[in-house]
Amino acid sequence: MSVNLDVVVETAIRGQDALLAVPIDTSRGRSTPLFSEQSAMDSITLVSIIVDIESRIKGILGKDIMLADISDLPEGSQPFSTIGTLISYIETRVSQL
Amino acid sequence: MNIQTLIEKFVKAGNAPAIVSDDLTWSYSELVKRVNIQRNLLNKDGIENSVVLLCADYGHESLALLIALWQNNNIVALHKNKSPESLEKLAKVTGAKLALAPFSDGTHFKVECQFNQRQPEIVHSLLGKAEPGIVIFSSGTAGEPKGVLHALNPLLAKYGNTRSCGKLLAFLLFDHMGGIVTVLHALSTQGTLVLPKERTPREVCRCIERFQVETLHLSPTMLNLVVNTDSFKARDFSSLQHIDFGSEPMSQTLLTRLQKAFGSVSFCHTYGMSEFGLLMGDPDHPDQTGVKVDPEYKLRVVDGILHIQGPTLMQGYINQEAEFTNDGYLITQDTAELKDGFLKITGRRSDIINVGGKSVIPSLVEKKMLEIDNIADVSVYGETNPILGQIVAACCYLHEPEVVDEVKQRVFGCLKGHLSAEQIPRLITISDSPLVTERFKKAKSPEKIAHI
Known part of the structure; x- marks a missing residue:
């Protein structure tokens, strides 16, 4: 079964709206900054999005996926800096399942 | 005596x-x-x-x-x-x-x-x-x-x-x-x-x-x-x-x-x-x-x-x-x-959840969550997370069936402003069984539910 990661990520981000003073603006699509110098996102919101994505992918594929642990990535990797880098990172993790 | x-x-x-x-x-x-x-x-x-x-x-x-x-x-x-x-x-x-x-x-x-x-x-x-x-x-x-x-x-x-x-x-x-x-x-x-x-x-x-x-x-x-x-x-x-x-x-x-x-x-x-x-x-x-x-x-x-x-x-x-x-x-x-x-x-002491260095007491979160409609019972526990050490997770037992996304949105809406960001559960699951252990105490994680 394939996963539409754009939809999964957008849904996870929108899921945080109820907790945020200002909802995350995703109008720049994959270029939208997430956890980076251009963004005011805090680590707890990032984790909340990641946990939501993990749950949704498990619901679709029936397999556990661990996105928060980036210890095996090359030094300097920034998988959470934009929606685009996040989707690329998830694609890699999904392909390893 | x-x-x-x-x-x-x-x-x-x-x-x-x-x-x-x-x-x-x-x-x-x-x-x-x-x-x-x-x-x-x-x-x-x-x-x-x-x-x-x-x-x-x-x-x-x-x-x-x-x-x-x-x-x-x-x-x-x-x-x-x-x-x-x-x-x-x-x-x-x-x-x-x-x-x-x-x-x-x-x-x-x-x-x-x-x-x-x-x-x-x-x-x-x-x-x-x-x-x-x-x-x-x-x-x-x-x-x-x-x-x-x-x-x-x-x-x-x-x-x-x-x-x-x-x-x-x-x-x-x-x-x-x-x-x-x-x-x-x-x-x-x-x-x-x-x-x-x-x-x-x-x-x-x-x-x-x-x-x-x-x-x-x-x-x-x-x-x-x-x-x-x-x-x-x-x-x-x-x-x-x-x-x-x-x-x-x-x-x-x-x-x-x-x-x-x-x-x-x-x-x-x-x-x-x-x-x-x-x-x-x-x-x-x-x-x-x-x-x-x-x-x-x-x-x-x-x-x-x-x-x-x-x-x-x-x-x-x-x-x-x-x-x-x-x-x-x-x-x-x-x-x-x-x-x-x-x-x-x-x-x-062993139940205290450490979210990025901040302590969260599960019973305080449970107390607030029990005030939310349709939540019959809830167990709040720590889930290991590589970024923050632990996050707060909640397993809910509901009065009436409801999809997890809707529960999550209602929980977020009700807890915002009442609990700090660290205290709010980021992982929310629904249990079909009451949240009790074999000893009839609150199950402190989904794995401990006795399914009676």
Whole structure:
């Protein structure tokens, strides 16, 4: 079964709206900054999005996926800096399942 | 009070009902007869002033054998499991040379334990004085269960002189402190111990109506389950007068819900541990989310952790060192607030969740979540997370089916502004089963749900 990661990520981000003073603006699509110098996102919101994505992918594929642990990535990797880098990172993790 | 004065009370109670077991009623006279039969058998085998394993669950024969063993000044190690592996393990820990199990005909089954002959030093503190005692195996948070040794007489003195309970439903497990206190409370006040056939909310409801139960000892989680059953609505609970609850924190939201459901029944918060028995609260105190401290006990909170000293404190562990302070207080590992002699337990030290260096107490989050519509019960726990160390997770049991996304959005909406960002659960799941463990306490993670 394939996963539409754009939809999964957008849904996870929108899921945080109820907790945020200002909802995350995703109008720049994959270029939208997430956890980076251009963004005011805090680590707890990032984790909340990641946990939501993990749950949704498990619901679709029936397999556990661990996105928060980036210890095996090359030094300097920034998988959470934009929606685009996040989707690329998830694609890699999904392909390893 | 000692075991002999307890027997004298039984004799005096005569034909009053002592135990309802398998829906049959046994009077105090019949109980005394059963105790005497068991005692004669023990005397014949010379079983006295020793450590004995009693493998049994509630029942009139189990209780008769337990009392007979105490009359012969034995230290009784209680356990329900009768498997050979379990017996070997417990015999080694306690130094017991005998394991007994009651038969329904009034006799008992005896196994000689050959596993070792060495008794732990601590049991001699009682055996040397020919004093009866009890060993309760406490669920340690890690590793092997701890064998908690108590002298019987302080427990009898404490729980044998409390208010009369009338007909008391014995729901808490027989081989745990809650079960023993239930037995001592009922029998030493000439009440009636009603033994359910199974430990389910439906059976609790049936027994209350059928046997006109007046007092319940239950955990908040189990009470919450009971009021959510169809049986609760269908049964007559007019006999019920007192509900003593403990073993886990009670929120005001849940208490209000229960008080509304049970009407004029008086609620009393208790606080117990295998290591010191039960602190009975004051049913007349206006706030029952905590315990008005019994003046016989000394309590203090150090670095958020409760320390306690009092007459029913254990002799010690039989298989490991106990955590006492230099001035004799037990370090409970329970997190608590203590103000003007009023104690509120907030959880266990091991339950505290560390979210990026900030501590989150699960019971505080549960309390807020129980105020949210359709959440019948919730268990809040820590989930390991590589970025923050831990995050707060919540497993919900709902009144009506609802998809997890909708629950999550409602939870977020309700908790925003009431809890800090770290306290808000980021992982929310729904359980189809009530959130209870096999011991009828709140399951502290989805893996621990008993699926009863």
